[in-house]
């Protein structure tokens with residue numbers, strides 16, 4: 001361990017109780033995606049205290065602040081602001097809870113900012129570190145997406161996607177991301193290095209319209225949109241046998257609007273869903289099959305069927321950890337694992353979109369138990385959940401940017417983007433208008 005690494009660890013340890021208090025505060029005040037005003041304000045104040053000048057209100061609630069002189073590579077350190085709808089969670093705030101651990105990423109990013117802005121550490125960086133608090137990682141209901149589009153001109157459900165679309169990451173060369181353990185959650189690791197492959201998806205909203213009628217006196221005069229939707233879902237069940245294991249397909253619909261009144265033949269039914277797979281091509285193929293299911297169901301009952309697809313997130317490739325990451329992690333804890341190779345995490349994240357455009361270094365952290373997105377997600381080891389990941393994020397940034405930013409330079413040179421930032425903006429335009 002060199003002096004700078006030691007200094008990073010010391011700075012974070014000296015402020016551990018402040019960071020733990022911040023963690024608890026954010027955890028207990030969970031906020032919905034694109035509505036994380038309180039959390040964003042806490043983050044902005046913290047970054048100001050570190051001597052940085054955050055730009056706020058980016059894609060509604062996002063913010064960023066840069067440390068460095070603009071020369072050399074610019075690395076984004078990402079923390080996610082949002083919680084998810086999980087009304088039964090003991091720490092739920094107006095129905096939202098940090099049951100995916102995103103609050104801990106905020107503490108991690110802010111702890112890293114604290115350490116990297118220490119004058120001795122900052123002087124050792126030959127590049128720029130840009131700290132991001134990013135809104136809305138969780139994909140939300142179509143009704144919420146419509147609302148944020150109307151009120152804030154947000155086109156993309158994912159906060160990272162929206163930042164990219166708005167050009168607010170144009171100057172970024174690579175990113176470091178982190179998350180609460182996603183695979184092997186009960187395996188006892190403090191740090192799990194690398195990123196398992198994740199599925200990508202599109203959002204799909206099916207609106208079936210029929211004809212209302214008295215449900216008892218004159219059902220023969222109606223066209224039952226709920227029956228059409230149920231037929232569509234039965235057909236979807238029947239095509240599942242065509243989904244191949246290797247494609248990691250997931251299609252999970254729910255009925256957002258199932259009818260209008262108890263004694264009326266439902267005349268309009270809205271089914272929302274996500275169509276996921278581990279490649280864009282399969283997502284498109286499955287999407288067409290799903291469309292046929294609902295169109296067929298509607299046709300059988302004499303209803304109409306309108307289908308709207310929404311931009312989701314891109315599939316994430318598997319990213320194995322580098323030797324540099326391993327070495328850094330082992331400075332902090334013995335309980336280090338690498339992601340198991342070849343495992344597809346069938347969940348999705350907008351980190352996939354980042355991965356298509358820039359190199360991404362990712363690790364996940366322990367210190368919590370219970371399933372993600374469930375009422376039993378809880379913190380079991382606050383040091384592992386909040387302090388250790390902050391140290392790793394800061395040390396990785398230092399290792400990438402020290403000595404003329406040689407490691408960052410190598411990483412960026414070896415990376416082949418799936419699309420340029422401009423191509424990505426055109427893709428958003430195609431998908432989201």
Ligand SMILES: [Zn+2]
Nearest residue numbers: 100102137179
């Ligand atoms: Zn998450």
